Amino acid sequence: MKLFLKYIKPYVYYYILGPIFMLVEVAGEIILPWLLSKIINVGAANHDVGYITRIGLVMVLVAVCMAVGGVLGAWFAANAAMNFGADLRMDLFEKIQKFSFNNIDKFSTGSLITRLTNDITQIQNMIMQTLRACLRSPGILIGAITMAFVISPSLAIVFIIVVPVLVISIIIIMKKAFPRFKALQNSIDCLNSCVQEGLVNIRLIKSFVRKDYEEKRFDEHNKDLFDKNIHAMNIMIKYQPVMTLALNATTVAVVWFGGNMIIGGKMQVGDLTAFINYIVQIMGSLTMLSIVFLNWARAVASFRRVREVLEEEIDLTDDNALYKERKVEDGNISFKNVSFRYYKNSEENVLSNISFDVKAGQTLAIIGPTGSGKTTLVSLISRLYDVDAGEVCVDGVNVKEYSLDNLRNGIGMVLQKNTLFSGDIYENLRWGNENADEKTIAQAAADAQADKFIRGFREGYNTQLGQGGSNVSGGQKQRLCIARALLKHPKILILDDSTSAVDTATEKYIRDVLYGKYSDMTKIIIAQRITSVMEADEILVMDNGCVKGFGTHEELLKTCPLYKEIFDIQISKEVG
């Protein structure tokens, strides 16, 4: 809970004023019946019209005050809750921005999104409701009981009996309901995933003609949901009758005992009227309280999920970096006995004992089967993950000693699964360099062989890209991503299978530009096609996280059987 106090602090007066104004309402609720009893006991009994009018006007005034109090209370509650939510969301988002790749992998993208949206909304609603109810319900409860005792202590004993009985039965109902609601939620999830599978697999279902089978599956889940719903709600529908029953029983008891007291001259009629009013209020506040409790149960789950993210330890920081001011100057890379695994408890390394050097301006190509660790290897250079053993150095300095910004700004990386963002092409390319002018951008795009097709769009560089770049083809997207990376003018450029959808001729142009114009840039190219790697200064062949070969194309053909095999499958057969 401590974690969340900081979101209350700046707005603490909202948290104080909100409930205080709510108290105005509470006070009114308590005073009104009492004033009413005055009208009956004093005014009507003494036939004093002036008195009745005076008290009546006071009552109207109280009611108006209550309205004002309620409105102001709502205002402060809304402010408190929404500020809390907005600030919390801000922090959550900033925290996620600090996440390492490892942290992101741990929470799925979907779950992070839900936490930022649904969970926070849930919390906001909860706070608002709590602020409006937290003093109100107990206040009315206490006030009404107190007044009841003031009017007639002996009659108020009825409450002493009824309220605990009621509270206990509410608790019993809630306790019983809770596991049933959990089972219900589970059942809802099952049905949803069944429907979801039905939607994504529609081609399969149709081609195998499994309509009936799917319907049977759905029916089972649907029936289960129906049963669980009935099961859970059967408990909840007892709630209202129990409350009403208690209310009614109390009323009858009060009328009976109160009636006897009036008959015996120990009480006045107006007091009885007030008493009955207080009963209604007590029951109302108890209902309100139990609703708040029920919602809290849900909000607590949201709090927990948000806290998980906020408390997640960021396992990769530059706090202890030695040379925070240092920038990547040349682009030499060296791996020294590097081993790495994604899950610290897994036995097998994803990369084991990797060593090699790349000099500034050279081109290194990496090739190997899927899952051999190529992408992992290049991720270590930008320190997207930390090595488990050995060290990765850039310009002779361990990557851990750079500040993350300086390191990553020195490295241009085009990821395998790349993303463009909604906005126009200019905006997207400016990710590489915020201050780039239109000419520079066009130049970088031309180098990535993207300028031509961009100009082919009706709105050229101002063309809006859909979310994730959905309105450009795969090959166009890859070229835009390369242009974006080139705009950074990095010392090291990493292309992770980023020309797979570009045709060979265009790819060749891109490579020519990289070798020519960007000759002082160190280039690392991961590729599937052997033709894309053949010309590199050095080729690294990987399999199962190990280096299987390192050298030029000619050398590897002689020394590395795996390289030769890949070459054979892809090329030599064509010739033969």
Next chain:
Amino acid sequence: MPPMGGVTGAMKGTGGSMGKKKERPKNTKNTIIRLFSYMKETKLQLAGALCCVLASTVSTLAASYMLRPVINNYIIGFNENGGIKSLAMALVVMASVYLLGVLATYFQAKLMLKVSQRAMFSLRRDLFVHMQKLPVSFFDMNSKGDLMSRYTNDVDVVGEMLNSTAVQLFSGIMTLVGTFAMMIYTNIWLSLITFVMAPVIIYSGRFLVSRSRKYYAAQQKSLGALNGCIEETISGQRVVKVFCHEKQAVEDFKKYNYDLKDKQIKAQFFGGIMGPVVGNLGQVNYSLTAMIGGILCVLKGFDIGGLTIFVTYARQFSRPINEITMQMNTIFSALAGAERVFDICDMEVEDVTGDIPDNVKGEIVMDDVTFGYRKDTPVLKHISLVAKKGQKIAFVGSTGAGKTTITNLLTRFYEIWDGGITLDGRDIRTLNMEELRKNIALVLQDTHLFTGTVMENIRYGRLDASDEEVIAAAKTANADYFIRHLSEGYDTVLEGDGSNLSQGQRQLLNIARAALSKAPVLIMDEATSSVDTITERQIQDGMDRLMSDRTTFVIAHRLSTIRNADAIMVLENGEIIEWGTHEQLLAMKGRYYELYTGKAELD
């Protein structure tokens, strides 16, 4: 066949109706009638529930009224009216009426629960069953999230309305009318205050609702923008990090976040003051009633018991108004939700009827086929080919050349515009659609698995296959080895779309599934794209066995996998520009030769 088939027509309709998403229902009357039809099954329960509502409302009003004689006759006028015994009697009657009311409330809830849950059950079922019958084009055109939300949000809000809103509305109106009646009966002059106050309360309630609706819409819009920003940034988080774009991302987010906050405060405030304003206007009414009532007691001899119950009525009066106003919102969104569900249920289904082919050999002929997804933009133009039983036909060509479209046409996921496709010499449009599909096994690039064991997932290919047959199929696809290394072997439960398997492994399971099927026609659409070159070679034997006695259509990115095809079709811009065997095509020195020798690459 006219250029615009029935399916295409239905598709257009889909797109149109789904484009506008309004919270206001469009055809309220029909929707309501249709919703009622979902309660037909439980109409007795529904009638019972309504009777219960009536009983509980009447008894609540009656019990409140009974206080009047109790106070007047037995407490104030104690001595004239039979003493303590009659007071006790009166209270017993009152308690019984109360009890009746409570029982009625309980049974009403119980009955309505059955009614609403039953209706939701049927609604969900109808939706699912109907969706299964819709053409593939429907699923291609609508986002999964949108369709999912019909099962969840829309059905839920309908259920909520059926469960509580309808009853509350009914009881609210009953209470309102009943309270009015009782007030007039008790004291007509005192009722005038409430008559004056009621429009004020109702009007201010309505004013606040419309106000809050306006701000609420602004809040939703802002929330949508924020969610879009969140989704995009978090999904692209890796790129954000690689470009050190975190600060910028936070700045962007801040803008959306605080904009939302401002809108939210307004929306929640106006939503939140509804209760206090309407409720406390009720208190004003209560106070005025108490004052005037007190004066009437003095001047006109109005009885104290009457005053007591009258102020109780005046107090209760605002509650049903409050409730009804609040429920109106739920009702509107529930009707809109129901309409969205019915929209789908009304969509035109695939016409599956037709002749049932028997002893299918698997000979497929495409004759001058032209097709496109959108009117006026054909994707395939004048495609003709013959695939004899057991032959392997391969398609190569760049993305967008129309390779996958051919599979969509063979399975009749989409209907062709022009030309004809025959299976064993019979036009596939004359065949029963389901029977046609039973004769085609499909292996797709997007590999999705079902929640269930590995065994169940493979058995999807043929439901009556024995365990041995499943394992044999897995061996054919070279999947047996990795399956045995899973924690529970074939009984390993795959969850969340088989996320614990690699893409390549999932493709192998898909191939196993097709291997199990006995369909004489096999379509492999990039079926091994995520399997690496070496593994692909290992499964080659199995694949050859799989294809040996079936007519096979292969779409592949990697040319090495299709060398031994009986015919290779090179597609470009929807047309077959070259065709022949591997050797013939190489000899032609055309596009295929360029592709194969690496002079050109596929996009």
